[in-house]
Amino acid sequence: MNNESDEKNGGSSGGVTRRGFFASVGAGAVVAATAGHAVAQKTAEEIIKPEDMGKITLLVNGRKHKLLVEPRWSLLFVLREKLGLNGTKVGCERGECGACTVLVDGAPQYACMILAVEAEGCSITTLEGLMNGEELGPVQQAFVEHDAFQCGYCTPGQVVAVEGLLRKNPNPTDEEIRRGVSGNLCRCGSYMHIFKAAHRAADLKRGKGGAS
Amino acid sequence: MKDQDESLYYVGDFPVPESPEPGQEPKPWGKTRVIGKPIPRVDAYERVSGAAVYTSDVTFSDILYGVVLGSPYANAKVRSIDVASALKMPGVHAILTGSTKGADLVWPYVWGKDKAKLFDPHCRYEGDLIAGVCVETPYQAWDSARAIKVDYEVLPFVSDERKALDPKSKAVEAPDKRVAKTEKYERGNLEKGFAEADIVLETEYRTECQIQTPIEPHGCVAKWDGDHLTLWHSTQGVFYIQQQVAEVLGIPLSKVRVIGRYMGGGFGSKLEAGKYTIVAALLAKMTGRPVKLLLSREETFLVTGNRPPSNMKLKAGVKKDGTLTALHFTVLGTGGAYESGGISLTDWLVRDLYTCPNVMCESTEVLINAGLTCPFRAPGHPQGAWALEQMMDSLSEKIGMDPVEFRLKNIPSFSQARQGNPPYTTTGLKECLEQGAKAFGWEEARKKTAQQDKDNPVRSGVGMGACLWFVGGGGPPSTIVLKLFADGSANLNMGASDLGTGTKTIMAMVVSEELGIKPDKIQVENADTGSTQFATRSGGSKTIPTESPAVRAAAIDVKRQLFQIAAEELKVPASNLALQNGEIIPNADQSKKVKLNKLEALKKRGVIIGIGYRGPNPEKKWVNPFAAQFCEVKVDTRTGEVRIVRFFAAHDSGRVMNRLTYDNQVIGGITMGIGLAMTEMRVLDHNETGKVVSRNWHDYKLPTALDVPWEIVSIAIDPNDTEANTTGAKGLGEPVTIPTAAAIANAVYNATGIRITNTPINPLQLSRLMAEHKTRR
Numbered sequence: 001m002n003n004e005s006d007e008k009n010g011g012s013s014g015g016v017t018r019r020g021f022f023a024s025v026g027a028g029a030v031v032a033a034t035a036g037h038a039v040a041q042k043t044a045e046e047i048i049k050p051e052d053m054g055k056i057t058l059l060v061n062g063r064k065h066k067l068l069v070e071p072r073w074s075l076l077f078v079l080r081e082k083l084g085l086n087g088t089k090v091g092c093e094r095g096e097c098g099a100c101t102v103l104v105d106g107a108p109q110y111a112c113m114i115l116a117v118e119a120e121g122c123s124i125t126t127l128e129g130l131m132n133g134e135e136l137g138p139v140q141q142a143f144v145e146h147d148a149f150q151c152g153y154c155t156p157g158q159v160v161a162v163e164g165l166l167r168k169n170p171n172p173t174d175e176e177i178r179r180g181v182s183g184n185l186c187r188c189g190s191y192m193h194i195f196k197a198a199h200r201a202a203d204l205k206r207g208k209g210g211a212s
Numbered sequence: 213m214k215d216q217d218e219s220l221y222y223v224g225d226f227p228v229p230e231s232p233e234p235g236q237e238p239k240p241w242g243k244t245r246v247i248g249k250p251i252p253r254v255d256a257y258e259r260v261s262g263a264a265v266y267t268s269d270v271t272f273s274d275i276l277y278g279v280v281l282g283s284p285y286a287n288a289k290v291r292s293i294d295v296a297s298a299l300k301m302p303g304v305h306a307i308l309t310g311s312t313k314g315a316d317l318v319w320p321y322v323w324g325k326d327k328a329k330l331f332d333p334h335c336r337y338e339g340d341l342i343a344g345v346c347v348e349t350p351y352q353a354w355d356s357a358r359a360i361k362v363d364y365e366v367l368p369f370v371s372d373e374r375k376a377l378d379p380k381s382k383a384v385e386a387p388d389k390r391v392a393k394t395e396k397y398e399r400g401n402l403e404k405g406f407a408e409a410d411i412v413l414e415t416e417y418r419t420e421c422q423i424q425t426p427i428e429p430h431g432c433v434a435k436w437d438g439d440h441l442t443l444w445h446s447t448q449g450v451f452y453i454q455q456q457v458a459e460v461l462g463i464p465l466s467k468v469r470v471i472g473r474y475m476g477g478g479f480g481s482k483l484e485a486g487k488y489t490i491v492a493a494l495l496a497k498m499t500g501r502p503v504k505l506l507l508s509r510e511e512t513f514l515v516t517g518n519r520p521p522s523n524m525k526l527k528a529g530v531k532k533d534g535t536l537t538a539l540h541f542t543v544l545g546t547g548g549a550y551e552s553g554g555i556s557l558t559d560w561l562v563r564d565l566y567t568c569p570n571v572m573c574e575s576t577e578v579l580i581n582a583g584l585t586c587p588f589r590a591p592g593h594p595q596g597a598w599a600l601e602q603m604m605d606s607l608s609e610k611i612g613m614d615p616v617e618f619r620l621k622n623i624p625s626f627s628q629a630r631q632g633n634p635p636y637t638t639t640g641l642k643e644c645l646e647q648g649a650k651a652f653g654w655e656e657a658r659k660k661t662a663q664q665d666k667d668n669p670v671r672s673g674v675g676m677g678a679c680l681w682f683v684g685g686g687g688p689p690s691t692i693v694l695k696l697f698a699d700g701s702a703n704l705n706m707g708a709s710d711l712g713t714g715t716k717t718i719m720a721m722v723v724s725e726e727l728g729i730k731p732d733k734i735q736v737e738n739a740d741t742g743s744t745q746f747a748t749r750s751g752g753s754k755t756i757p758t759e760s761p762a763v764r765a766a767a768i769d770v771k772r773q774l775f776q777i778a779a780e781e782l783k784v785p786a787s788n789l790a791l792q793n794g795e796i797i798p799n800a801d802q803s804k805k806v807k808l809n810k811l812e813a814l815k816k817r818g819v820i821i822g823i824g825y826r827g828p829n830p831e832k833k834w835v836n837p838f839a840a841q842f843c844e845v846k847v848d849t850r851t852g853e854v855r856i857v858r859f860f861a862a863h864d865s866g867r868v869m870n871r872l873t874y875d876n877q878v879i880g881g882i883t884m885g886i887g888l889a890m891t892e893m894r895v896l897d898h899n900e901t902g903k904v905v906s907r908n909w910h911d912y913k914l915p916t917a918l919d920v921p922w923e924i925v926s927i928a929i930d931p932n933d934t935e936a937n938t939t940g941a942k943g944l945g946e947p948v949t950i951p952t953a954a955a956i957a958n959a960v961y962n963a964t965g966i967r968i969t970n971t972p973i974n975p976l977q978l979s980r981l982m983a984e985h986k987t988r989r
Contacts, residue, residue: 050351070349077349087261092909127260128261136260144257144260147873149260155259156262178918179917185427185909185916187426187479187914188477189879189880189882195917
């Protein structure tokens with residue numbers, strides 16, 4: 001956004017109105033508006049500038065974090081740069097690659113496509129939240145065993161996508177696994193090992209340990 | 213020899229320190245305990261837990277964010293830049309342009325252009341550097357970059373390399389420089405060769421421009437402490453970045469430390485520093501704060517390299533008995549706005565893969581107003597294979613010979629294209645073809661597709677392709693320092709980057725093989741110019757064959773010293789000692805065995821330090837990997853959709869070092885080859901603007917989980933290469949993607965009878981070709 005804010009963006013210079021702002025961010029804003037946080041509580045006619053900070057509380061990996069955020073900050077930005085949770089990777093910041101996949105109330109979503117203010121009131125789980133202390137969680141363990149990565153950069157997103165899939169569907173078919181990770185690009189091309197790891201993770205989660 | 217291309221991967225002939233001494237090299241391993249086994253990575257925990265710190269993860273409490281502003285035009289001159297209002301934007305700390313003090317720097321990393329500027333007032337391609345901005349948050353950075361007012365003189369452009377030689381097109385360089393480079397290779401007598409042929413075919417082929425786009429964006433974090441610069445850089449070679457940055461900034465190498473322990477994919481696009489690297493360093497200097505500068509995803513599509521488009525023509529002559537008599541290959545390519553490898557190695561497979569006495573290759577690199585190319589995973593080879601391997605398929609059909617048999621008939625044992633025709637240390641091409649075909653069930657599969665129901669709209673097809681990779685033997689220099697601690701665990705110090713190929717794990721396995729230490733007790737320290745040993749860049753599939761012999765030498769050096777200590781303590785000659793499972797065992801009296809941590813002298817010393825160097829390659833012999841890939845497709849003739857059912861890949865990359873990471877390379881290479889064949893293409897707006905249209909992963913489609921077959925089978929051919937180096941490993945990461953696209957095209961031909969000479973084989977093109985095919989019939 002630059003200084004020359006136009007009619008479409010809210011109709012006043014130097015910032016956007018709440019209405020304009022929410023219209024421009026789309027359906028996700030409804031979540032924010034109903035979540036009852038500080039930013040959304042401003043009156044309809046009050047102008048929110050990009051740099052106006054709002055106070056929010058985010059529930060991430062079971063911990064509450066009180067934060068001051070700009071309304072335009074993405075959840076991805078806040079997780080990485082403000083909370084230091086670098087397991088969530090930045091790949092495209094436009095909802096294409098899935099490297100920033102996190103669980104929002106248990107379902108995989110791209111953190112780059114969610115505003116931090118929208119995430120208030122949701123339970124966020126990142127890669128770090130899948131660990132048991134210093135021990136790997138079952139999906140992470142399965143990825144290690146099947147070498148389901150090369151450079152490892154898309155891996156947090158892939159792991160979280162598989163975790164989300166297995167929470168919804170503990171016993172997925174081959175095709176369901178494919179679809180479950182189809183929103184996560186792997187340029188190294190390790191998909192076949194990711195499929196195997198997903199099956200192995202399902203076994204591990206069902207308590208079927210032992211050799212893979 | 214193609215000096216320029218080979219210099220990328222080999223430093224050349226020079227004396228190197230050797231350990232052990234020449235003539236004392238260790239014997240090749242016999243039966244191995246660790247090497248070759250499927251062992252999970254030593255850094256797997258870090259990569260799956262989020263503990264691995266990639267460059268994009270590096271941060272400081274006082275960090276600032278940098279962004280670059282690039283030219284929005286394919287060709288434009290900068291008249292003036294006004295940063296006044298941008299400087300007033302919230303959070304702005306500094307703006308860097310060509311007129312900033314200290315920014316008037318030479319950018320020498322453009323081939324054939326030794327006086328190019330970091331900030332060139334003539335931006336010959338979209339995205340070329342205009343300014344750098346450094347701000348409190350990335351959001352403010354983008355705001356302020358957009359607030360910079362640039363007055364451009366927008367110039368006509370040329371974006372289609374096929375029209376670049378047309379005098380009516382604009383030339384990139386005044387007065388009329390259109391051609392960056394030409395190359396010609398010739399052996400034998402072409403005319404005579406074609407006269408001897410029973411069949412002569414000539415076909416034009418084209419591969420579209422492919423862009424690497426690793427998932428971690430290109431970028432770095434720059435931090436100054438006085439006159440000392442530390443750079444965290446996503447790169448394939450920290451020492452090369454160190455050299456580039458020191459050279460451009462004019463400071464000693466000792467004042468630049470580059471760290472790149474984890475990097476999120478490169479595929480050739482992170483072999484060099486970018487202009488952004490220097491911008492980050494200068495902004496950090498201007499502000500006295502650390503600066504993180506990651507390119508945006510869009511920018512990575514514009515300025516970080518590509519596999520250039522190749523317009524190829526191949527004329528081939530063959531006798532009815534399958535003897536190749538002549539090959540005439542021409543290619544028109546482009547490296548973008550500067551000479552940058554736009555035709556590099558495209559002709560290599562035509563020159564060297566199959567026995568043929570009469571060969572001519574003519575290559576022309578033209579200039580267009582687009583971002584520069586760089587060595588993309590096996591530069592030139594997948595394009596050359598697209599032409600050659602489809603031509604081999606066509607020829608075999610014409611002479612009524614099986615494509616595998618035809619290739620088997622033409623396997624050379626030496627490099628025909630190199631001076632002196634050096635023999636290969638090993639060539640497993642025959643075994644790749646035979647064992648690959650057998651595992652795939654090639655003959656039966658061919659029979660089945662020939663007999664399939666003509667009325668079924670979904671048609672099956674099988675196809676194959678073969679290749680070599682022109683380097684892949686590795687070579688000096690490399691130095692490894694291996695520390696054995698008093699408790700029997702170890703630290704391996706190596707300068708090389710691990711791109712995700714499993715380098716660190718394989719090196720730990722080499723130590724484990726020699727010293728009996730479990731890989732998980734070996735800490736690997738790598739890719740840091742400040743704390744690890746000099747290494748060349750990880751590229752050219754040379755990292756494993758370069759580093760693993762040096763690691764083996766270091767381990768042997770440790771063992772020698774260890775036995776000296778133990779011999780004194782146990783009063784047994786060192787030559788009578790063996791090392792097993794952390795114990796020193798005298799051959800004569802096994803009851804006297806002692807655990808490493810019980811050796812008094814080792815405890816006192818604290819550590820044994822072994823040093824290993826990479827010795828020279830064999831003289832007058834050449835080391836190349838070879839491969840053959842087979843695939844089956846199903847083509848829906850109603851929609852033009854192609855589904856790949858299965859891929860079998862037989863690779864001779866020397867000794868298999870780790871079966872798990874080896875197979876992973878194979879499936880990854882095939883996946884990337886599927887991208888070249890079926891989904892990826894850079895689109896430039898030839899009509900209006902010359903700009904890149906496909907500048908994100910929606911418009912430029914990478915293969916996804918839905919585009920790869922469930923069955924990819926890796927067949928490892930180990931030719932037991934005892935000459936290549938002391939571990940017998942050859943390169944793997946590049947050959948795995950060379951024949952893939954051609955094998956798919958051959959399979960689609962087998963299914964439909966339609967020869968697809970242009971990538972990508974997508975429903976749009978295939979349905980159009982099928983409609984034309986029907987009309988013709």
